[in-house]
Amino acid sequence: MGENSKLEELNMAREVDLDELLLSPRAVFGWLAKVRESAVALEGVNPQLIPDERARINDDGTLTIFVEIPGIITISMEVPRGDWAYRQ
Numbered sequence: 001m002g003e004n005s006k007l008e009e010l011n012m013a014r015e016v017d018l019d020e021l022l023l024s025p026r027a028v029f030g031w032l033a034k035v036r037e038s039a040v041a042l043e044g045v046n047p048q049l050i051p052d053e054r055a056r057i058n059d060d061g062t063l064t065i066f067v068e069i070p071g072i073i074t075i076s077m078e079v080p081r082g083d084w085a086y087r088q
Contacts, residue, residue: 018053018065024083029064031065034077055084
């Protein structure tokens with residue numbers, strides 16, 4: 001792997017399992033409200049087809065929480081720096 005590839009990897013957003021992170025109450029309530037808003041689109045969808053939420057750590061320190069139900073909907077929300085942290 002060349003030096004440029006290493007730098008690009010360091011600057012790329014990184015996807016993680018949401019279970020690896022802690023969220024502030026504001027972020028949790030915001031995410032629940034976002035999912036609630038999208039519930040109409042999920043009516044009749046087999047729950048087994050809905051994957052777990054994921055998170056993307058963005059280069060600027062923000063976090064994007066998302067869940068993609070292929071062919072139906074993608075729900076996402078940005079969480080500001082300071083409203084999330086790694087679990088220790």
